[in-house]
Amino acid sequence: MYLIPGQEIPLTFSNRITLQFITTIIEHDDSRTFGIRIGRFEDRFGTTAEIRSFSYKDDRSSITIKVQGRQRFTIIDDRNNEQGEYQPNVRILSEIDMHDFFRPIIQSEYRLSRKSRSLLTPLPANSIDQYDNHVLMDRLKTILMKIFEYRIKNDEFSYPVDAIAFSYFVLMAIPFPDTIKTRLLQIDCVNLRLRLEMSLLNENFKFICGTCRQNLCDRNSFLVMSKLGTSGTFVNSNGIVHELYTFSKVENTRRVSKYSDDFSWFPNYGWIIIK
DSSP, X not given: OOOOTTOEEEEEEOOHHHXXXXXXXXXXXXXXXXXXXXXXXXXXXXXXXXXXXXXXXXXXXXXXXXXXXXXXXXXXXXXXXXXXXXXXXXXXXXXXXXXXXXXXXXXXXTTSOHHXXXXXXXXXXXXXHTTOHHHHHHHHHHHHHHHHTTXXXXXXXXXXXXXXXXXXXXXXXXXXXXXXXXXXXXXXXXXXXXXXXXXXXXSOOEEEOTTTOOEEEEGGGBOBOBTTBSEEEEEOTTOOEEEEEOBSOOOSOOBOSOOBOTTOSSTTOOBOOBO
C-alpha cells in the first residue's frame, strides 16, 4: 500500500487486533495519527496517516476510516511495546527546499535581466532555474497539459500552488512503478523530486498488462475525472480498496463482464471487467 502526503484513502479493518488498535487511536489520541509502512519491508520507510472520519459497522465488527497522508518517516529501530504491539522508533523526515536558499537571487531574476543577474552570482541562469520552484512547476505543468490535453472532465481540477504539495500531486496523478514511487518519496529535497518527475514525464512511456505484457495504452490516454487528476482510491461495500487511474481508451483487451453502474464512483459512468 502507498500513502502519499496529502492523499486521502479509505481503509476498512475487521481484524480484531487491528480494530482495537484503530479504536484506541480514535478514542485516546488527540492527533488521531498512526503510521503506514510503504514500499518493501527493507525500505524502512512510511507515511503518517491522520484519521479524518470513521464509521463502524452496526455490530462494530469492522470499521471504515478515511485517512490523509501527512508526513514521511523513516524507521530507526524495530521494537514492540509492553502489550506486544509493534511500535518502532521513527524519525520524521523534513522537506528541504533549496528555493529558500536561492531566494534572494531568484527574486532578483524577476526584477533584473539575466545579464544583470550575473553581477549577483557567477552561477549560470540554468543552474539557478533548477532550484526555482516557479520555473520547475511551470515546466511540469506544461508537460502535464500536453499529456492531459483537453481530456479534463472535472471542473474542480486544479494544480496545487505549493511546490511540495505539487510534487506529491504528480506522484498521485501518474502511475509510476512502485520502485520509482518509493524512491521519489524518499527524496527529501523537493527541487530534486520535481526535476526527476519532469525527467520521467518527458519519456513517452506506455502502460502494459502485468500478466501478459501486452500494451494497453500510452500516456496520451490519461483522462482527468476527479479534482485530484487521473487517480483515485475508493472502497467498495465489501471493504476492498481499489486504486484507480482513468484513461480515455485501452487496447488489446476483451470484455468479460456485463455493464454495471454499481459503485462506479463516477456519476453517469459505469464499468465492465476486461482482461
